[in-house]
Amino acid sequence: MYIQGFVIPVPENNKDAYREVAEKFWDIARDYGAKSQVECWEVDVPDGKTTDFRRAVKCEDGEKIVFSWVAWDDKAAADAGHAKIMDDERMKTQFGNPDGSDMPFDGKRMIFGGFEPIVWKEA
Numbered sequence: 001m002y003i004q005g006f007v008i009p010v011p012e013n014n015k016d017a018y019r020e021v022a023e024k025f026w027d028i029a030r031d032y033g034a035k036s037q038v039e040c041w042e043v044d045v046p047d048g049k050t051t052d053f054r055r056a057v058k059c060e061d062g063e064k065i066v067f068s069w070v071a072w073d074d075k076a077a078a079d080a081g082h083a084k085i086m087d088d089e090r091m092k093t094q095f096g097n098p099d100g101s102d103m104p105f106d107g108k109r110m111i112f113g114g115f116e117p118i119v120w121k122e123a
Contacts, residue, residue, distance in 0.1 A: 028088050033080070
C-alpha cells in the first residue's frame with residue numbers, strides 16, 4: 001500500500017466547490033488505479049506552540065484545513081497512475097485554467113508527500 005497525503009488551505013465558503021473538485025478527481029484517479037480517496041474538512045485543528053497544520057500551509061483568515069489522502073497498491077502504481085491522470089483530457093476540461101487559478105483553493109500552499117504505512121489497523 002502507498003498513500004499520497006495532502007494538506008490544503010481552502011476558503012471556508014468554497015467547501016462545496018472543493019467537494020465537487022474532489023469528486024471529479026476521484027472519477028479520474030480510480031480509472032488509473034487509485035484504491036481509495038479520503039477528503040476531510042477541518043473540525044478541530046488546534047494552533048500549535050512550534051508548528052501546526054495552519055502554519056504549514058500559511059492558512060489565512062476565513063480558510064479551513066483539508067486533510068486528504070489517496071491510496072494506491074504501491075509507489076509504482078501511484079507514479080504510473082499520476083502520469084496518466086495528468087495526461088487525461090478530463091484534467092484539462094473539468095478543472096478550468098491549466099495554472100489552477102480558478103480552483104477553489106490555493107494549490108501553491110498545498111503540502112503533499114508519499115508514504116508507505118508501517119502500521120495499519122482496522123476494526
